[in-house]
Amino acid sequence: MRSLLAGLPGALGSETVPLPAALGRTLAHDLAAPRPLPSFANSQMDGYAVRAADLSAGPVPVATLPVAPPIPAGAAAPPLPPGHAAPIMTGAMLPAGADTVVPIEAADPPAFPDFVGGGESYRTGTTVMLPASFTAGTYVRPAGSDLPAGETALSGGTRLRAAQLGLAAALGLDRLAVRRRPRALVLSTGDEVAAPGTELAPGQIHDANTTLLTASLAEAGWDTTTAGICADNAPAFEAALADALAAAPAGIDLVLTSGGISQGAYEVVRQALADHGIAFGSVAMQPGGPQGAGLLALPGTDPVPLLAFPGNPVSSFVSFEMFLRPVLCELLGAAPRPLVRAPLAVDLDKPAGKLQVRRGILEDGRFLPLGGPGSHLLHALAQATALALLPADPGHLDAGTDVSVLTMGDPQ
Ligand SMILES: Nc1nc2c(c(=O)[nH]1)N[C@H]1C(S)=C(S)[C@@H](COP(=O)(O)OP(=O)(O)OC[C@H]3O[C@@H](n4cnc5c(N)ncnc54)[C@H](O)[C@@H]3O)O[C@H]1N2
Ligand code: MOO
Numbered sequence: 412m413r414s415l416l417a418g419l420p421g422a423l424g425s426e427t428v429p430l431p432a433a434l435g436r437t438l439a440h441d442l443a444a445p446r447p448l449p450s451f452a453n454s455q456m457d458g459y460a461v462r463a464a465d466l467s468a469g470p471v472p473v474a475t476l477p478v479a480p481p482i483p484a485g486a487a488a489p490p491l492p493p494g495h496a497a498p499i500m501t502g503a504m505l506p507a508g509a510d511t512v513v514p515i516e517a518a519d520p521p522a523f524p525d526f527v528g529g530g531e532s533y534r535t536g537t538t539v540m541l542p543a544s545f546t547a548g549t550y551v552r553p554a555g556s557d558l559p560a561g562e563t564a565l566s567g568g569t570r571l572r573a574a575q576l577g578l579a580a581a582l583g584l585d586r587l588a589v590r591r592r593p594r595a596l597v598l599s600t601g602d603e604v605a606a607p608g609t610e611l612a613p614g615q616i617h618d619a620n621t622t623l624l625t626a627s628l629a630e631a632g633w634d635t636t637t638a639g640i641c642a643d644n645a646p647a648f649e650a651a652l653a654d655a656l657a658a659a660p661a662g663i664d665l666v667l668t669s670g671g672i673s674q675g676a677y678e679v680v681r682q683a684l685a686d687h688g689i690a691f692g693s694v695a696m697q698p699g700g701p702q703g704a705g706l707l708a709l710p711g712t713d714p715v716p717l718l719a720f721p722g723n724p725v726s727s728f729v730s731f732e733m734f735l736r737p738v739l740c741e742l743l744g745a746a747p748r749p750l751v752r753a754p755l756a757v758d759l760d761k762p763a764g765k766l767q768v769r770r771g772i773l774e775d776g777r778f779l780p781l782g783g784p785g786s787h788l789l790h791a792l793a794q795a796t797a798l799a800l801l802p803a804d805p806g807h808l809d810a811g812t813d814v815s816v817l818t819m820g821d822p823q
Contacts, residue, residue: 447555670722
C-alpha cells in the first residue's frame with residue numbers, strides 16, 4: 412500500500428487559498444516573514460515613553476519630567492524631545508529617542524492628564540514624576556523581537572491551525588500556499604445496496620460504506636467524489652469506473668471500492684478488475700480479510716492506485732484504519748492514531764492465526780469490547796472509541812492480558 416501511494420505527496424502540488432480556507436490544510440513551502448514582527452518598536456504598557464538615562468540623571472530616586480504630546484496606538488510617533496516623557500498607549504509606536512516605558516501606575520500622578528481637547532494641558536508645562544529605577548528596554552517590544560524579517564515563520568509541511576493562521580494574518584498575509592488536497596473516488600457495489608433516504612425493496616440494504624469511507628477520507632484531509640452504487644455487473648461497473656475517472660477534471664489520486672471481492676458468484680469488483688492491474692487475495696486479519704489492491708489500468712484512463720475493501724461495513728472501516736490511514740498519515744505528515752498498551756477487561760476467544768480487531772472502549776485503563784467480532788455490527792462500532800489489535804496467536808486471551816489498542820477519541 413505504501414509503495415502504491417508513495418508518489419502521492421509529490422503529485423499533489425499546491426494551491427493558494429484565503430486564510431479561512433487554509434484551516435486544517437498543510438503549508439506547501441517554508442514561509443519567510445515578509446516583515447518583522449512586530450514591525451516597529453512599541454509599548455507593552457499604557458505609560459510614559461522616556462529615555463532611561465533621563466530618569467537616573469538627577470540625584471533623587473524620582474525624576475520630574477515635562478510631559479510631551481501623547482502617542483495613541485495607530486499614530487506615527489514624533490521624536491521624543493530630550494528630557495521629556497510622552498504618554499504612550501499599549502501597542503503605540505515608541506518615539507525615536509525613547510528606550511523605556513514606565514507604566515502609568517508607577518507615575519505620579521498615576522493617571523494621564525485629560526488629553527481631550529487637543530492636549531493643551533502639557534503644552535502649558537505639565538510635568539510627571541517617574542521612578543529612576545526603570546532601565547532601558549523595560550516594557551518595550553522591539554521591532555522583530557517576535558520574528559525578524561526574512562526568517563522562517565512556518566515550515567513547509569506544517570498543519571495550519573488557529574495559531575499558525577493567526578501568525579500569517581499578523582504578518583499581513585491574506586492567502587497561503589497549501590498542499591492540494593488529495594482526491595479519492597469512492598464506489599460501493601452490490602445489487603442489494605440502495606442509497607440512504609430511499610425505500611428498500613425486499614433483500615436490499617442501505618449503503619453504509621459510501622458515507623463511512625467518504626467520511627473517513629474527509630477526516631484524513633481528502634476531497635472525495637463518488638460514482639454512487641454500482642450494480643453487480645462487471646462491464647457496467649468497469650464502464651461506471653471509467654466514466655467517473657474521466658469526469659474528474661482535476662484527476663483522482665485514489666479509487667476506493669467496497670464489496671464484490673470475496674468468493675461469491677457475483678464479485679463484481681474482482682471480476683471487472685482482475686485483468687486491469689488489481690490483485691485480489693486475503694490477509695490474516697478479521698474483519699477485513701478479503702482485500703484487493705493495485706494500480707488500476709483501464710483503457711483510456713491514466714493509471715490510478717485502487718484499493719478494494721470488503722463489503723461488510725466494519726470490515727471496510729477496519730481496513731481503512733489498519734491499512735490506509737497509517738500510510739496517509741505517514742505520507743501526508745499527519746499524526747497517526749495513538750497506539751497504547753492496555754489489559755483486556757474480559758476473556759476473549761478468537762480464531763487462531765488471524766489478527767483480530769475488536770471494537771470497544773478503554774474503561775479504567777482496560778479494554779472492554781463492545782459487541783462481538785462480527786463485521787456487520789455497525790451499532791457497536793458507533794459506540795467504540797478504541798480498536799484492540801488482538802495478536803494472531805493464541806486463540807484465547809485471558810482478562811488482564813496486555814494488548815495494543817488504537818485510540819480513536821470521541822465515539823465514531
Ligand atoms: N465463502 C466465503 N464467503 C465469504 C468469505 C470467504 O472467505 N469465503 N469472506 C467473508 C468475509 S470475511 C467478508 S468481509 C465478505 C467480503 O465480501 P465482499 O467484499 O465480496 O462484499 P459483499 O459480498 O459485496 O458484501 C459483504 C456484506 O457487506 C454488505 N455490504 C456490501 N456493501 C455494502 C455497503 N455499501 N453498505 C452496507 N453494507 C454493504 C453486503 O450486503 C454483505 O452483507 O465476504 C464474506 N464471505
Ligand atoms: O474479513 Mo470479513 O472482513 O471478517 O468480515
